[in-house]
Amino acid sequence: MGETTELESEAAYLAAARAALGRMRADVLATETPEFVSGTDEVWFNTMYRMARARRGHELRDLPDVPLFFGRLDYEPGTIGDHDPAAGPESDRVYVGRRRVRDDEGTPLVVDWRAPVSMPFYRATREDPRGVLLRRRYGFSDTAALTAYEDEPLTGGSGTPTGQLLAAEIERPRAGPMRDIVATIQPEQDELVRAPLRHSICVQGAPGTGKTAVGLHRLAYLLYTEPDRLAGGVTVVGPNRSFLGYIRHVLPALGEVSVVQKTLDELLDRPVTGTDTPDAARLKGDARMAEVLRRALWARIGEPAEDLVYVHGGTRHRVYRDDVARTAAEMRGGTRYGPGRDGLAQRLANLVLKEMERRGASPDDRDLAAVARSKPVRQLLDALWPKVTPEQVLFAVLSDPEPAAEGVYTAEERETLRWAKPYRSAKSAKWSAADTVLLDELAGLIDRTPSLSHLMVDEAQDLSPMQCRALGRRCVTGSLTVLGDIAQGTSAWAADDWPTLLAHFGKPDIRLTALERGFRVPAQIIGYAARLLPTIAPGLASPASVRRSAGALRITATTSLVDDVVAACRDRLAGEGSVGLIAADADIAGLHEALLAAGVEAALLGRDDDALESGLLVCVPAGLAKGLEFDAVIVAEPGRIAAAEDRGLRRLYVALTRAVSTLDVLHAEPLPDPL
Known part of the structure; x- marks a missing residue:
């Protein structure tokens, strides 16, 4: 009778929490926003507020088939504030769930699993109880109705936890796409989930160790704890659309709906219209291609054929060819190709202004801008440092690999790289999936690639070195979560060890760790x-x-x-x-x-x-x-x-x-x- 009463009490608490969540959402959606006169700044702020309100309302939706909480922690009296003052100093008990729920007075009814006060749910042991007296797990039906609970005392007594509900949840049959594992995260998994954002990490995990789930829950944790530092965007990169379809519900179920999920081809956003032989694709993915492309791009820069002559007010100002060549040489290698061209225009304009000053003129910044945009400077730039597109450069390389690839690839390899069917121009060329990665490399050499705040890459063991470079360019100022299993590498580029592969991301501080215990596969x-x-x-x-x-x-x-x-x-x-x-x-x-x-x-x-x-x-x-x-x-x-x-x-x-x-x-x- 006592257990039935306790179960009924917990079910009533669950119902009260669901009702409170409903009121939280209703309060957000019912908040009125004043109308402002069109064209004023207030209209823009009002629009942003409405969008934020709608997003918050979406986050507060109650998912009827998802339990609102899955665990409970009973702390020693007076110790809960040591973990998280926001958890509520008047209570020594917290219910752990997928989101925070409060009552009308602001008292937490359910605490988010990512909050510090929830960490002992995953890591507390009898040897290190972390101030917790008792950990309770709940069992639910497929409709999220509370059906059972199981208590695990962490101090006193000699009993040991049965773990039946935990085992049942891990082994529960699952149809359809992947679900979150927030109720069953193990201590070694939790350490990776809560790893600091400042570190890039790589997780080697055998089948069934939960590496993909760990990566997704890590994103949810980081978005909860470091939202400002992730304002530059978070993206998940998977091997194919089927895989992304399989994992796509996990983050929304954890309340995170802003994460973009793409394949690598979608991330590069370049149409694939051609195919490669396996040998050509393998060579194009090789790290040596980075040097070939760098050579091919910078070989576009030539030598000045004549002096730079700028006419101003009837006076001819001359910059000698040797000075032009020396200035261009100083710009090479210290910048990307595109900014280098712009910078050279400014440097040449400065040389012209020095000639003006030598003749007694007093040019200012307006004169500098005018000279940099002038026809003589532009004509010289077009001849000396021409504008190029990635397609033009790669077209030249694949039409004739000899100039750029000599000494990097063997003669046989260069012939493999050469297009079997020549194209008339870069516009008519059909680019393969491997080519799009090379085009992306060239685009990064010409202009800076915008950086995301965080990138999660799954099944990374199959990436080519050039694909790793493309991903690394997209988180230069951010961090990485790399997931994979060396044993499952099936691509032509699959590496035999992680250090070799990780070196191509351009992040020397990536921390490699391994998940060695499987929980799902018998x-x-x-x-x-x-x-x-x-x-x-x-x-x-x-x-x-x-x-x-x-x-x-x-x-x-x-x-x-x-x-x-x-x-x-x-x-x-x-x-x-x-x-x-x-x-x-x-x-x-x-x-x-x-x-x-x-x-x-x-x-x-x-x-x-x-x-x-x-x-x-x-x-x-x-x-x-x-x-x-x-x-x-x-x-x-x-x-x-x-x-x-x-x-x-x-x-x-x-x-x-x-x-x-x-x-x-x-x-x-x-x-x-x-x-």
Whole structure:
């Protein structure tokens, strides 16, 4: 009876908190703004205020299927103010949730999980209770109704926490896109989430360690604690649209709706109209291309053919060719190409003004500006330091790599870089995805690239050195969160170690850390996939998992692959949670058609826009599986996944580690040797 009463009391508190949140939102939306006369400054401020009010109203929406709080901390009397004076000095108890909720008097009913007073919920132990007497976790139904609670005393007694609710939440079947893990963040994850903004960090994490979730929650934490320092913008960069679709709900659920999420191609914002051979793409992504492009750009600067002569008031003022050449040489290398051209115009104008002064004139700043814009100076600049576009420079390099690439690339490599089909001009050229990265490099050499405040890059192990440089240019004055797993590197540029890759971001202070414990992928599954590690990533230790699940792994040799794949999909669909079928890119469409013919509804990732939210079985090309997770996964014909590309075993490692409950491996052909 006592527990029922306590549960009812907590449910009533939850209802009161929801009602208070509703009143907070109503107060924001009901606030009137006065009308002002058109054209006055007050109108602009009024418009900004209305936009801020609408944004705040959006942030205060109650999400009915998301619990308003998920934990409680009971502090020792009088100690709560030591953690966070804003938490409310009159109470020794705080409820921890996704957002702050206060009553009509301003007393906190729910404290944001990012507040200092909430940190012990994730880090307090019996050895270091941090002033907490008791930690309580709550269980909820799918409709966010309170169903249970579990207490963990942190001082006194000899009891140990059962952790059943925590385990149940970690293992709970999940359909659709990725959700936040705010209720289950582990201590080692929390240390990374709350890492200071001034540090750029790289997180190496095996499948199931939660590195993507850690990165997203770190962004939410930084936006909460350092909003002013992030005013320059925050962007998440993912490997493809499918991945971004999978993670897109996490930050909004945590109250952060301002973060931009893009692929690298979208971030560069240059149309891709051409293709490369694999060898050409690999060479274009090589770090050596930076030197080739630098040479090609600065080779545009020539030598003056004649003196600079400026006529003013009937007087000819001459700057000799040697002085012009010396001035241009002084400008080279100390600035970007575009500002260098503008700066040279000013320097030449200064030389002309010195000639005027020598002849007794008294020129001023207006004369300086007039000379810098004059026809003689502009004509000299166009010949000596011409205006160029990135497209013009790259067109010249790929049409004839010899001048800029000699001594950097071998003769054979230079021929590989050369366009097999020549184009008439830069305007008619078809640029590949690798070319757009080079165009971005050139744009950064010509003019400064605007810097974001923070950039999160996921699946970074697949980036080329030139792609890393492009991302580094976008956070020169900001910081980075880099996420990935060396063992999952499948691109032509995938590095074998993080220091080599991270050096290309231009951030020498990036702190490398590792998440070594897996929480979602059962030990049987991760252990089976780890058989590939000695071959694909011999320097990495085998990941550890805290979970074991009966029947998690099932390996079946078959003589009727399609029929058995259909049967396995039917079987897994009868259970709870999401189901994914992963096969080689060349095979997945045929299996999808076979499922539809057998009456099994299924979506095809990469073709169906809402595949991950359809509630259906999702057919996943192995090339798009990275970063995704499903409760049940069927991997069809691992040998064909491994044989499909040079780094096929790494691609197979990715496919085998997408399951968080059960993995079915079906094969008619022999398994790869490590398996």
